[in-house]
Amino acid sequence: MKEEKQVFRSVRLLLLGFGTTALIVFGLCIAHRRVLPDNVGRVLSAEEVREISARNSPLIDYVYLSPNADFPRGDVIRKITVHHMAGDLALEDLGFNFAQEDRRASANYAIDSQGQVALYVEESNRAWTSSSRDNDNQSVTIEVANDEIGGDWHVSDKAYEVLLDLCTDICRRNGIESLDFTGDKSGNLTLHNMFNSQTECPGPYLQSRMEEIATEVNRRLAN
Numbered sequence: 001m002k003e004e005k006q007v008f009r010s011v012r013l014l015l016l017g018f019g020t021t022a023l024i025v026f027g028l029c030i031a032h033r034r035v036l037p038d039n040v041g042r043v044l045s046a047e048e049v050r051e052i053s054a055r056n057s058p059l060i061d062y063v064y065l066s067p068n069a070d071f072p073r074g075d076v077i078r079k080i081t082v083h084h085m086a087g088d089l090a091l092e093d094l095g096f097n098f099a100q101e102d103r104r105a106s107a108n109y110a111i112d113s114q115g116q117v118a119l120y121v122e123e124s125n126r127a128w129t130s131s132s133r134d135n136d137n138q139s140v141t142i143e144v145a146n147d148e149i150g151g152d153w154h155v156s157d158k159a160y161e162v163l164l165d166l167c168t169d170i171c172r173r174n175g176i177e178s179l180d181f182t183g184d185k186s187g188n189l190t191l192h193n194m195f196n197s198q199t200e201c202p203g204p205y206l207q208s209r210m211e212e213i214a215t216e217v218n219r220r221l222a223n
């Protein structure tokens with residue numbers, strides 16, 4: 001009888017031990033889970049789109065928020081990083097790609113070949129675009145569609161014009177006084193290939209126009 005009691009007590013202690021360990025592991029899992037905002041990866045109501053647009057660029061035509069981001073960004077906005085899509089995607093298709101969590105990629109904005117603007121990651125959050133956490137924490141990232149696949153990766157004149165408008169708007173709203181393209185990551189107009197030597201992004205065409213982009217945006221900001 002006494003032995004039975006002892007066995008019972010041991011089993012109880014063992015179960016208690018297991019239970020406690022399970023609770024601790026469960027608690028740690030919860031603590032480390034990324035909590036995503038409820039407006040990512042789904043179709044938004046017209047009212048939600050209006051609210052989101054109001055705290056980002058007035059140039060936005062399309063919104064589909066990506067879960068692939070840090071909420072909120074870890075630094076203040078002081079840079080812009082230009083990317084190319086390496087394709088001529090519709091904004092909806094790029095939004096669908098960025099909505100897939102296993103792709104682990106996103107951008108704040110994209111511009112299609114018709115000059116329409118999409119928002120995928122709100123400016124207050126860090127998009128996963130440039131292979132650099134430090135850059136993306138400080139940067140608003142923009143993907144521009146190509147109307148030439150390969151070669152110089154040309155972009156349409158309309159997309160280029162809207163890129164100038166969007167860069168000017170981002171600078172104005174975020175208190176960036178001027179854009180400085182230095183050709184390396186010390187400036188505040190940066191490129192993907194400054195952080196990842198494996199990528200051609202944003203391609204020779206956009207890259208050749210970076211100084212011109214900085215000059216034109218600065219001319220507009222001064223007026």
Ligand SMILES: [Zn+2]
Binds near residue numbers: 199201202
């Ligand atoms: Zn890129």
